Amino acid sequence: MTPDPHSAPVDGGVRPSPNIWNHPQLYEWENEAFDPDGLVEAAIAALHPLAGAVVVDIGCGTGFHLPRYAALGAHVIGLEPHMPLTRRAAERVRATREGAAAAIAGAAADLPFASSSVDVALARWAYFFGAGCEPGLAQVARVVRPGGIAAFLDNDATRSTFGHWFTQSHPAYDPVAVQRFWSRQGFSAIGLDTRWECSDRERFEAIVRIEFEPPAADRILAEHAGTAVDYATTLWWRRY
Numbered sequence: 001m002t003p004d005p006h007s008a009p010v011d012g013g014v015r016p017s018p019n020i021w022n023h024p025q026l027y028e029w030e031n032e033a034f035d036p037d038g039l040v041e042a043a044i045a046a047l048h049p050l051a052g053a054v055v056v057d058i059g060c061g062t063g064f065h066l067p068r069y070a071a072l073g074a075h076v077i078g079l080e081p082h083m084p085l086t087r088r089a090a091e092r093v094r095a096t097r098e099g100a101a102a103a104i105a106g107a108a109a110d111l112p113f114a115s116s117s118v119d120v121a122l123a124r125w126a127y128f129f130g131a132g133c134e135p136g137l138a139q140v141a142r143v144v145r146p147g148g149i150a151a152f153l154d155n156d157a158t159r160s161t162f163g164h165w166f167t168q169s170h171p172a173y174d175p176v177a178v179q180r181f182w183s184r185q186g187f188s189a190i191g192l193d194t195r196w197e198c199s200d201r202e203r204f205e206a207i208v209r210i211e212f213e214p215p216a217a218d219r220i221l222a223e224h225a226g227t228a229v230d231y232a233t234t235l236w237w238r239r240y
């Protein structure tokens with residue numbers, strides 16, 4: 001879930017996401033392992049009811065979360081710029097309650113939604129909304145209606161075992177600068193004690209290997225036994 005935070009934007013501010021772009025099937029395992037306690041969904045629902053809400057999931061990848069939001073009563077639209085993933089997301093939502101979920105092509109900097117038409121704008125792994133991606137944030141401010149919210153999930157690299165792995169692999173990453181950026185944009189932080197819990201070691205090793213370069217992954221796997229890890233995250237949110 002952690003593409004290189006310094007990866008350069010390509011077309012239209014789209015940031016390469018090698019984990020899910022190159023390994024969508026393994027990323028499915030990662031999504032299945034992440035947050036078995038449902039802390040993220042509960043935090044979002046506490047900020048804004050999802051039943052009946054128009055929800056957009058920006059950078060939805062293969063659309064893993066779209067049926068979940070639809071099951072909570074949301075009318076959810078997934079937006080994804082990388083076409084092989086957009087197609088997977090569209091296939092996934094075809095199996096969902098008719099009309100409650102859709103997946104379309106698009107990127108944060110050019111949201112294909114009318115002004116003030118969205119109740120809840122979500123992004124899981126919000127690195128493409130960080131510094132340099134202000135056009136996407138301006139688009140979010142345009143499409144979310146008064147009283148609606150934006151909520152973006154990102155790593156909290158200041159704590160947890162996963163946060164430690166992350167800072168070791170990305171020494172130039174400055175979590176304090178990230179916090180300052182979001183505060184300046186008017187966002188508040190909700191810290192979440194999320195975790196990965198895999199069904200077996202094979203899955204755990206596979207998802208560590210799509211998140212870290214081989215030397216770092218070898219080191220992590222040599223030191224860390226089992227099928228789980230504590231993985232702190234932050235939900236950055238604001239109301240419009």
Ligand SMILES: C[S@@+](CC[C@H](N)C(=O)[O-])C[C@H]1O[C@@H](n2cnc3c(N)ncnc32)[C@H](O)[C@@H]1O
Nearest residue numbers: 013014015017059060061082107108124125128
């Ligand atoms: C780490 S993946 C997470 C996918 C999904 N949110 C999930 O949790 O399964 C990040 C996704 O953001 C997409 N992305 C990258 N830059 C983007 C942008 N500027 N606007 C919207 N999506 C973007 C990538 O193509 C990728 O699918």
